[in-house]
Amino acid sequence: MYFVLAVCLVSDSLHIFGGKTRLFSKKFCLKNIFGNHLPKEDHKAETKEFTILSNGIQMPMIGLGVMHMHGNECVRAICEAVDAGYRMIDTAAIYGNEAAVGKGIRDSGIDREKLFITTKLWVQDADERHAKAAYEQSLRNLGLEYVDLFLIHQPLGDIYGAWRAMEKLYEEAKVRAIGVSNLNSGRLVDLSMHNRITPHVNQVEIHPFYSQEKAVQEMKNLGVQPEGWAPFAEGHNNIFRDKVLTDIGQKYGKTPAQVILRWNIERGVAVVPNPRSLPVSEKIMMCGISG
C-alpha cells in the first residue's frame, strides 16, 4: 500500500480527489467550506458514491462506525453524521448501542429508507437456532423493521448454521443483504461454496498498515464487497502524522484521514471510520473527502 500511496505523490494521472470519482454533490462541497452556515436545503446534501452489491442493492462506500459510542454521544454523532451527508451507519449487537443508534436515526429526521444500516450477529447467537431471534432482538433494540445489512460478526461458533438462518431471513425479505465479518479467504470460499447465497459483504480490518491487497482481490473475484473496519488503524502508529500520508495530503490539500478514505474508495473498498474525537467540521471534511 505504501508503494501505491507513494506513486500518488508523483503522479497527477491518478484521480484521487476529483473528476469522475466525486463523493459528494457540489452543495456538499460548499458545506465543506462553509461548515454549518448554509441555507437549509444544503443540509439535504448526501453521499453520492455507492457500490452495487451482488444482489443489486446500493450500499454507500462510506459509513459511520459507532463501536465506541453510547447513549447521547451516539445519538448526537448520528445526527451530525446524517446532517453531514453520511448515509450508512455500522453497529453491532455486541457494541451495546443499538437503541442509541435507533434514537439517533429517529432524531436525525431523515427518512429511514435513505439510510443503510448494518448490524451484526454476535458469537453467542451464531448458530441456526438462535440467529433469527438475535436478528429480531436487534430490530427491537434499533426500533427498525429491517436492517440493510446483517453480518456474522466473527468466524466463531456454528457459522454455517447461522448462515442458513440468515439466508432464510434474506429470502423472506426481512433483511436487504447478508454478509460476514473477519473471514479469511479460505473460510469465505468455503462458506460460499457450501451454501446457496454467497455473502454480499465481508467486513475485515483494512488500513494503511494492513492493506490486505490479496484478500480484497479474492473477495472481488467471488463477488463479495470488501468493507474495511478501523480504516485509521484505531489511531495507532501515529497514523495521522505518518510521513507518506501527510506528504500526499499536502500535495492535494487533504488531511491524512481523507487520503486514507479516498485510497480505499478508489480501490473499491467501502469504509466505516469512527472519527469520534474530531470536531464536526473535520468529520464533515472527511465525509466529503473529494470536495
Ligand SMILES: NC(=O)c1ccc[n+]([C@@H]2O[C@H](COP(=O)([O-])OP(=O)(O)OC[C@H]3O[C@@H](n4cnc5c(N)ncnc54)[C@H](OP(=O)(O)O)[C@@H]3O)[C@@H](O)[C@H]2O)c1
Ligand atoms: N467487524 C469488526 O470486527 C469490527 C472491528 C472493529 C471495528 N469495526 C467497525 O469499524 C469502525 C471503526 O473502527 P475503529 O473505531 O476501531 O477504528 P478507526 O476508525 O480506525 O479509528 C478510530 C479511532 O481513531 C481516532 N481518530 C480518528 N480520526 C482521527 C484523527 N483525524 N486524528 C486523530 N485521531 C483520530 C479516534 O480516536 P478517539 O477515540 O480519540 O476519537 C478513534 O478512536 C467501528 O466503529 C466499527 O463500526 C468492526
